[in-house]
Amino acid sequence: MTGEAHTHPRSHPPVLESTPVVVNDRVAEGIGLLVLDAPLVATHVQPGQFVHLRVAEGTDFILRRPFSVHRVVGGRIEILYQVLGRGTRQMSELEQGDVIDVVGPLGNGWTLPDDASHALLVAGGLGAAPLGMWAERLAERGVAVSVAQGAPYSERLVARELFERVARRVEIATDDGSAGERGFVTGPAERLIRSGEVEVVFACGPERMQQAVANLAAAAGIPCQVSLERLMACGIGACLSCVVSTTEGLKRACVDGPVFDASTIKWESSEVPPKH
Amino acid sequence: MNAADQRPSPDMRVRLGTLELRNPVMTASGTFGSGREFSDFVDLERLGAVVTKGVSMEPWPGNDSPRIAETASGMLNSIGLQNPGVERFVERDLAWLRTLDVPVVVNVSGHSTGEYARVIERIEQAGGADAYEVNISCPNVDAGGMVFGTACGPASEVTRSCRAATQRPLIVKLSPNVTDVVEIAKAVASEGADAVALINTLLGMAIDAESRRPKLARVVGGLSGPAIKPIALRMVWQVAAALDIPVVGMGGITTAEDAVEFMLAGASGVAIGTANFVDPTTTLRVIDGLTTWCRERDVARVADLIGALET
Numbered sequence: 026m027t028g029e030a031h032t033h034p035r036s037h038p039p040v041l042e043s044t045p046v047v048v049n050d051r052v053a054e055g056i057g058l059l060v061l062d063a064p065l066v067a068t069h070v071q072p073g074q075f076v077h078l079r080v081a082e083g084t085d086f087i088l089r090r091p092f093s094v095h096r097v098v099g100g101r102i103e104i105l106y107q108v109l110g111r112g113t114r115q116m117s118e119l120e121q122g123d124v125i126d127v128v129g130p131l132g133n134g135w136t137l138p139d140d141a142s143h144a145l146l147v148a149g150g151l152g153a154a155p156l157g158m159w160a161e162r163l164a165e166r167g168v169a170v171s172v173a174q175g176a177p178y179s180e181r182l183v184a185r186e187l188f189e190r191v192a193r194r195v196e197i198a199t200d201d202g203s204a205g206e207r208g209f210v211t212g213p214a215e216r217l218i219r220s221g222e223v224e225v226v227f228a229c230g231p232e233r234m235q236q237a238v239a240n241l242a243a244a245a246g247i248p249c250q251v252s253l254e255r256l257m258a259c260g261i262g263a264c265l266s267c268v269v270s271t272t273e274g275l276k277r278a279c280v281d282g283p284v285f286d287a288s289t290i291k292w293e294s295s296e297v298p299p300k301h
Numbered sequence: 302m303n304a305a306d307q308r309p310s311p312d313m314r315v316r317l318g319t320l321e322l323r324n325p326v327m328t329a330s331g332t333f334g335s336g337r338e339f340s341d342f343v344d345l346e347r348l349g350a351v352v353t354k355g356v357s358m359e360p361w362p363g364n365d366s367p368r369i370a371e372t373a374s375g376m377l378n379s380i381g382l383q384n385p386g387v388e389r390f391v392e393r394d395l396a397w398l399r400t401l402d403v404p405v406v407v408n409v410s411g412h413s414t415g416e417y418a419r420v421i422e423r424i425e426q427a428g429g430a431d432a433y434e435v436n437i438s439c440p441n442v443d444a445g446g447m448v449f450g451t452a453c454g455p456a457s458e459v460t461r462s463c464r465a466a467t468q469r470p471l472i473v474k475l476s477p478n479v480t481d482v483v484e485i486a487k488a489v490a491s492e493g494a495d496a497v498a499l500i501n502t503l504l505g506m507a508i509d510a511e512s513r514r515p516k517l518a519r520v521v522g523g524l525s526g527p528a529i530k531p532i533a534l535r536m537v538w539q540v541a542a543a544l545d546i547p548v549v550g551m552g553g554i555t556t557a558e559d560a561v562e563f564m565l566a567g568a569s570g571v572a573i574g575t576a577n578f579v580d581p582t583t584t585l586r587v588i589d590g591l592t593t594w595c596r597e598r599d600v601a602r603v604a605d606l607i608g609a610l611e612t
Binding site: 038039040041079085086087088089111112126128255256257258259260261262263264265266267268275280293 | 331332333334338339341342354362363366367368369370371374375376378380383526527528555575577578579580581582
């Protein structure tokens with residue numbers, strides 16, 4: 026990867042915006058799509074950046090929850106979320122017209138190496154979320170997009186239509202074989218990387234999946250960026266909750282990431298999945 | 302404009318020893334970085350003081366992840382005083398803070414009594430801070446931190462050593478994880494502390510029943526947030542009643558009314574901690590709310606609230 030690809034010029038400073046809920050739909054078992062009317066954030070957010078949502082206010086103390094922006098449509102931002110804990114359960118109960126406050130855009134998003142003309146996006150489960158807007162942006166820029174997408178079963182292939190609309194090719198793997206091949210997304214990802222056609226890989230999903238994809242890309246000599254998830258409190262670089270071990274020392278997922286050059290990551294041996 | 306707004310603005314100034322603050326609202330160390338991280342949301346020059354994240358002589362890596370866990374009305378953290386060391390702090394953070402018109406209180410940590418004093422000496426060489434907050438109460442490190450704050454002997458020793466290193470206001474931050482917080486407070490006061498700050502976090506833990514694992518990599522961590530406010534109020538009240546030096550009160554402050562309660566209990570200053578994470582503008586909201594609260598009740602000077610609890 027070129028030197029330029031490592032340096033993220035500081036994007037627009039984050040704002041605190043009060044955002045009405047436009048849509049909050051269940052798109053699959055345990056997965057929701059939240060659409061917020063957020064003109065300020067929508068104007069400035071870059072693919073791969075995230076927002077910090079205050080999912081409940083007043084009655085009880087609850088930390089903000091970080092979510093990558095899946096898509097921007099006009100002045101609206103779309104957020105895909107999986108109901109896993111207290112915060113996301115609260116989110117699933119939001120109704121049209123409820124107003125929640127959003128801090129964003131936050132963090133560093135995806136960066137296209139200068140000379141890349143064909144990108145592979147590897148999406149595992151909800152890892153599809155930060156790749157939606159990026160797939161659209163790459164296609165707009167005339168970059169060929171291939172996608173490897175995996176999920177437990179076909180209904181959980183969130184954003185599959187988006188990928189099929191903008192990508193040259195989408196290869197699917199599901200745990201139960203209900204769509205595409207049976208198995209993990211690393212299967213199609215490996216074939217696509219080995220095909221020699223793709224010049225850069227962007228991956229998001231379970232950390233072990235990202236590590237496996239990063240290793241495949243490294244073996245093929247292709248640059249790879251990953252979007253890492255960590256428990257987070259402030260989201261703006263102050264609290265040091267969300268640190269990531271890298272070859273350059275500890276980095277903060279919120280301001281130094283969430284997108285990192287995969288070759289700098291010191292993968293942790295035992296992953297404790299965030300449940301928030 | 303409503304009637305309340307036409308009344309005279311209250312005098313919001315308070316003093317911590319020789320340190321004068323434009324209002325009582327400070328930041329709690331470790332929740333506000335060096336201040337810069339919040340500068341997109343907060344005009345730092347409106348704050349009573351910026352209290353920086355703890356700094357030690359050498360860089361500290363902090364603890365393993367996960368480092369936080371949300372709990373009922375609060376959170377646990379076990380960050381472990383990760384910091385880049387005093388040299389980097391002086392050149393990057395302190396230099397930047399000095400360009401602002403706001404009192405800077407540097408929170409000082411150490412593995413040994415001598416390290417605390419050396420950090421202060423290094424900062425003094427670089428021009429000094431407006432005050433130092435001596436952290437003898439972090440529950441998340443094995444050596445240093447709370448080890449010095451849970452017995453009178455070590456607490457006195459650290460305070461004495463820091464006192465010898467600077468003439469500037471010295472605030473000692475106390476641990477609630479003690480049998481008698483008043484006795485520790487008296488010990489540091491008798492060694493020349495100009496003020497005490499309390500409370501640091503309460504040692505706690507959280508467990509994930511399904512995985513049968515602790516939620517924090519370090520197993521235990523410090524509890525903060527609204528859950529600890531009643532304990533913090535009680536300790537501030539006890540210490541303020543027993544000491545002649547000012548108290549900075551903190552523990553779960555989220556609203557202006559919380560701040561008023563701490564001042565009534567005896568705090569001269571208050572610090573906003575965990576609430577900064579939920580709403581990055583909490584400090585400003587509390588300053589504005591406190592001003593309005595005083596004006597609406599004809600409190601001419603916010604300092605009149607200090608220790609005004611009626612029992």
